[in-house]
Amino acid sequence: MPKKTKRRLLRGKFAPDKLSPADIERKAQEDSAAGxxxxxxxxxxxxxxxxxxxxxxxxxxxAYAGRARELAAKDMLKEALAIWENRAGLGEDIAxxxxxxxxxxxxxxxxxxxxxxxxxxxxxxxxxxxxxxxLAAAYLSGADLVVERLPADDPVxxxxxxxxxxxxxxxxxxxxxxxSALAAIPFRSPYRDWVRILKALQHLPDAPHExxxxxxxxxxxxxxxxxxxxxxxxxxxxxxxxxAIPDAGKTSVRFACTLRGWPQARIALWExxxxxxxxxxxxxxxxxxxxxREALGTDWVRRRGLRLLLPGxxxxxxxxxxxxTGPLSKGETLLLAAWDAERRExxxxxxxxxxxxxxxxxxxxxxxxxxxxxxLRIALAxxxxxxVADVLGHEAPSGDPEALDMLVAxxxxxSLTWDPDDRDTYLRLIGYxxxxxxxxxxxxxxxxxxxRWPKDMQVLEAALDTAIESGAFKKxxxxxxxxxxxxxxxxxxxxxxxxxxLAHARKQIPKGRPDLARKExxxxxxxxxxxxARTEIDLVAGLIALIEDAETGAPTLRDLVxxxxxGLAAHLALALAGQALSFSLPKLFKQVGLxxxxxxxxxxxxxxxxxxxxxxxxxxxxxxxxxxYLTKALTDALWHELSKSExxxxxxxxxxxxxxxxxxxxxxxxLKRWKGEPLFEFHAFEAKCPGNPDDCSDKDIERLxxxxxxxxxxxxxxxxxxxxxxxxxxxxxxxxxPPPAVGPDSPSTGPEALAALIRVIGLDRILDxxxxxxxxxxxxxxxxxxxxxxxxxxxxxxxxxxxxxxxxPEADSPTPRPPPRxxxxx
Amino acid sequence: xxxxxxxxxxGEDADxxxxxxxxxxxxxxxxxxxxxxxxxxxxxxxxTLRTQRGRLAYELFNTSPPEAADLLxxxxxxxxxxxxxxxxxxxxxRGDA
Numbered sequence: 030m031p032k033k034t035k036r037r038l039l040r041g042k043f044a045p046d047k048l049s050p051a052d053i054e055r056k057a058q059e060d061s062a063a064g065x066x067x068x069x070x071x072x073x074x075x076x077x078x079x080x081x082x083x084x085x086x087x088x089x090x091x092a093y094a095g096r097a098r099e100l101a102a103k104d105m106l107k108e109a110l111a112i113w114e115n116r117a118g119l120g121e122d123i124a125x126x127x128x129x130x131x132x133x134x135x136x137x138x139x140x141x142x143x144x145x146x147x148x149x150x151x152x153x154x155x156x157x158x159x160x161x162x163x164l165a166a167a168y169l170s171g172a173d174l175v176v177e178r179l180p181a182d183d184p185v186x187x188x189x190x191x192x193x194x195x196x197x198x199x200x201x202x203x204x205x206x207x208x209s210a211l212a213a214i215p216f217r218s219p220y221r222d223w224v225r226i227l228k229a230l231q232h233l234p235d236a237p238h239e240x241x242x243x244x245x246x247x248x249x250x251x252x253x254x255x256x257x258x259x260x261x262x263x264x265x266x267x268x269x270x271x272x273a274i275p276d277a278g279k280t281s282v283r284f285a286c287t288l289r290g291w292p293q294a295r296i297a298l299w300e301x302x303x304x305x306x307x308x309x310x311x312x313x314x315x316x317x318x319x320x321x322r323e324a325l326g327t328d329w330v331r332r333r334g335l336r337l338l339l340p341g342x343x344x345x346x347x348x349x350x351x352x353x354t355g356p357l358s359k360g361e362t363l364l365l366a367a368w369d370a371e372r373r374e375x376x377x378x379x380x381x382x383x384x385x386x387x388x389x390x391x392x393x394x395x396x397x398x399x400x401x402x403x404x405l406r407i408a409l410a411x412x413x414x415x416x417v418a419d420v421l422g423h424e425a426p427s428g429d430p431e432a433l434d435m436l437v438a439x440x441x442x443x444s445l446t447w448d449p450d451d452r453d454t455y456l457r458l459i460g461y462x463x464x465x466x467x468x469x470x471x472x473x474x475x476x477x478x479x480x481r482w483p484k485d486m487q488v489l490e491a492a493l494d495t496a497i498e499s500g501a502f503k504k505x506x507x508x509x510x511x512x513x514x515x516x517x518x519x520x521x522x523x524x525x526x527x528x529x530x531l532a533h534a535r536k537q538i539p540k541g542r543p544d545l546a547r548k549e550x551x552x553x554x555x556x557x558x559x560x561x562a563r564t565e566i567d568l569v570a571g572l573i574a575l576i577e578d579a580e581t582g583a584p585t586l587r588d589l590v591x592x593x594x595x596g597l598a599a600h601l602a603l604a605l606a607g608q609a610l611s612f613s614l615p616k617l618f619k620q621v622g623l624x625x626x627x628x629x630x631x632x633x634x635x636x637x638x639x640x641x642x643x644x645x646x647x648x649x650x651x652x653x654x655x656x657x658y659l660t661k662a663l664t665d666a667l668w669h670e671l672s673k674s675e676x677x678x679x680x681x682x683x684x685x686x687x688x689x690x691x692x693x694x695x696x697x698x699x700l701k702r703w704k705g706e707p708l709f710e711f712h713a714f715e716a717k718c719p720g721n722p723d724d725c726s727d728k729d730i731e732r733l734x735x736x737x738x739x740x741x742x743x744x745x746x747x748x749x750x751x752x753x754x755x756x757x758x759x760x761x762x763x764x765x766x767p768p769p770a771v772g773p774d775s776p777s778t779g780p781e782a783l784a785a786l787i788r789v790i791g792l793d794r795i796l797d798x799x800x801x802x803x804x805x806x807x808x809x810x811x812x813x814x815x816x817x818x819x820x821x822x823x824x825x826x827x828x829x830x831x832x833x834x835x836x837x838p839e840a841d842s843p844t845p846r847p848p849p850r851x852x853x854x855x
Numbered sequence: 856x857x858x859x860x861x862x863x864x865x866g867e868d869a870d871x872x873x874x875x876x877x878x879x880x881x882x883x884x885x886x887x888x889x890x891x892x893x894x895x896x897x898x899x900x901x902x903t904l905r906t907q908r909g910r911l912a913y914e915l916f917n918t919s920p921p922e923a924a925d926l927l928x929x930x931x932x933x934x935x936x937x938x939x940x941x942x943x944x945x946x947x948x949r950g951d952a
Contacts, residue, residue: 135950170948234936256947278952295931324930
């Protein structure tokens with residue numbers, strides 16, 4: 030009964046009776062091309078019954094060949110042979126397929142192949158060569174009948190003895206005999222591929238690349254291809270090999286495993302693993318490991334098996350006991366809980382469980398564990414939360430003893446009891462306390478660290494920075510000398526000291542102590558080596574002189590500005606130094622007697638920008654009169670003389686300073702030369718409407734939208750994102766709702782759903798997807814800006830309905846249609 | 856991540872010197888130009904185990920479950936490469952995959 034049902038179903042499925050011959054032919058061709066050979070055979074056979082033709086017979090022969098190969102690959106040899114025979118029975122004009130002969134030889138039926146070869150005048154020369162090669166392979170596999178039946182002058186016979194001798198020599202590892210046997214086989218021989226394979230195998234295991242090169246030279250239809258495939262399998266890296274062997278034949282796997290040095294036990298173990306499937310469940314793997322615990326090591330199985338409990342934690346905790354290996358110990362339970370917290374990225378859980386694990390180790394540990402391996406284990410557990418979550422990396426102490434940072438800092442401090450030999454923990458705590466200005470803690474840790482690592486550069490630099498921060502310049506100088514003794518070209522140390530002394534000098538001025546300020550400047554001079562540092566010192570010294578006595582100070586500063594080139598860059602240097610000492614800039618320049626700077630051309634402009642960047646990078650701030658001063662000074666700057674990359678850098682620097690007027694000028698000058706360049710459009714827009722994009726005109730926004738499209742086209746992601754942010758800020762998008770439901774029952778076509786979709790993926794992308802014409806895009810985007818997303822969604826819905834009506838005016842609308850509404854025109 | 860001890864062919868009681876010796880031996884056998892993948896695996900294993908701190912950190916914090924290769928390497932390590940028997944050649948030459 031079930032069989033009958035199946036047959037009926039099949040007939041119903043194909044239903045060839047109901048199809049026209051042309052339809053059957055088309056379907057059969059499609060089936061054949063798609064590898065559905067059984068269906069193709071059925072179709073072509075029916076066609077041949079209805080309307081026989083040579084072309085259809087050939088097509089059926091191809092389908093038979095495909096099906097026979099398919100069956101042979103599944104080791105269904107008899108079935109495959111029956112199909113080949115059906116194919117051969119189609120007529121003498123159907124060309125013999127060497128795969129048919131290969132199957133006969135594989136089944137040990139050599140005679141029919143030899144008969145075919147003997148009467149093979151009808152075979153084309155390439156087929157004849159291939160058949161000969163197959164016979165050569167058969168002879169090497171032990172089919173002696175091949176040389177008995179073939180003529181004595183056939184190359185299969187002539188070179189057969191040497192080919193077999195080569196095999197014997199290879200297997201016996203007699204390389205000299207192997208070389209000699211291979212040398213006796215000429216290049217044009219049916220054993221040519223055999224020679225290549227043996228030469229490749231000789232390169233193993235020491236020269237796998239050479240072996241791979243030789244094997245790659247064999248064709249896909251080689252009579253020796255199974256041997257080649259097995260050898261190539263042996264060449265794979267271990268991980269790829271393990272992935273490949275489930276799909277490889279058993280003989281190939283055994284061959285490759287032997288070459289790779291796999292012992293029998295390993296092959297058996299792999300076969301057992303393979304039976305578990307590609308990705309066995311953790312409990313299945315755990316059972317497997319438990320079965321083989323003697324070979325794997327009981328302790329190893331226990332420890333590595335714990336990892337397999339993690340995916341099913343906490344329910345998996347009972348699995349070990351179920352295997353009869355004893356329940357989880359307290360330590361194992363705590364360790365699993367800590368791993369689980371890490372897996373869930375539960376920061377508080379990590380802190381708590383690693384602490385509990387460490388406490389457990391402390392309780393259970395032997396006496397005198399600090400600074401032993403056991404102590405190190407405790408220390409590592411205590412440090413783990415900070416290691417994973419970088420809790421102390423950027424934070425300053427919160428001061429709340431219950432806060433995570435304080436708890437973690439406490440654990441790190443405790444860890445030093447168990448493992449005081451970890452410099453990074455000291456540095457981490459020092460950095461953390463420095464950020465909170467907890468100088469006592471910093472000093473304590475620094476003292477300990479300096480005793481342990483007196484010549485460590487990172488410890489010394491932390492000590493130097495700490496000394497500078499606390500104004501202990503004498504101490505800082507001593508540490509700096511230590512650093513320079515170890516690393517004489519460490520310019521950073523000198524610069525830090527110069528900057529610190531100058532900062533200290535500046536602080537003395539408001540206190541009315543120019544004498545102390547001068548002293549600091551002199552000390553700064555002792556450390557300065559670079560031209561930049563010397564200039565900074567000279568500027569501060571000149572300004573102090575100006576404060577003390579304008580008559581001597583002013584000429585000094587005038588000379589200095591002249592020495593620096595007298596251009597805008599030199600004036601800027603004085604302005605920045607003056608600003609740091611709270612000078613009013615117009616008053617300062619008047620006092621010094623400096624007028625408007627002479628424009629110094631391109632180099633001067635680049636020097637100005639470089640000085641601004643250095644100042645900003647060094648933590649400098651722009652305050653008070655500096656912006657009006659710079660805005661005025663840069664009014665006639667020669668932006669058009671800068672290259673594209675220089676202008677880009679200039680715009681970025683001016684943006685950092687908030688020098689919008691100069692930035693706008695620079696961007697406009699660039700846009701004259703590189704029209705529509707997205708980055709300059711962005712700078713021009715932002716500089717024109719800083720802080721309030723609503724002030725910009727529609728034209729500005731349209732330019733920005735065009736720039737966005739161009740940035741997208743050019744793959745300029747950064748500019749695209751920057752422009753996108755501005756456009757989002759302009760658009761009415763107060764919040765993002767959750768994405769609309771998608772499904773057959775969801776109301777996903779109304780304006781509300783569309784509005785939600787616009788908020789989620791953006792109007793641009795929706796319009797692009799709908800391939801809207803540019804003018805419609807522009808109108809809708811403008812509508813969205815002016816009246817909101819809902820209005821744009823409503824207009825878009827109306828448009829789509831209108832379009833739908835034009836395409837299918839008879840279609841019924843399930844909902845009452847709102848009156849069509851055109852988007853507002855420009 | 857594969858078990859670094861098995862990658863370097865070491866027992867879990869290996870010290871710094873043993874780890875270094877195994878690594879040097881490994882990269883001598885598998886220099887990057889011969890087997891880049893193997894070399895990289897050896898290097899990673901060495902980086903993991905080269906200090907006592909690293910070895911303990913691996914034991915405490917590595918939660919990767921054992922891979923098939925680990926189980927095979929642990930229970931039945933690979934021997935020296937052998938040459939297949941003539942019977943295996945014969946089967947493949949006949950067309951058995």
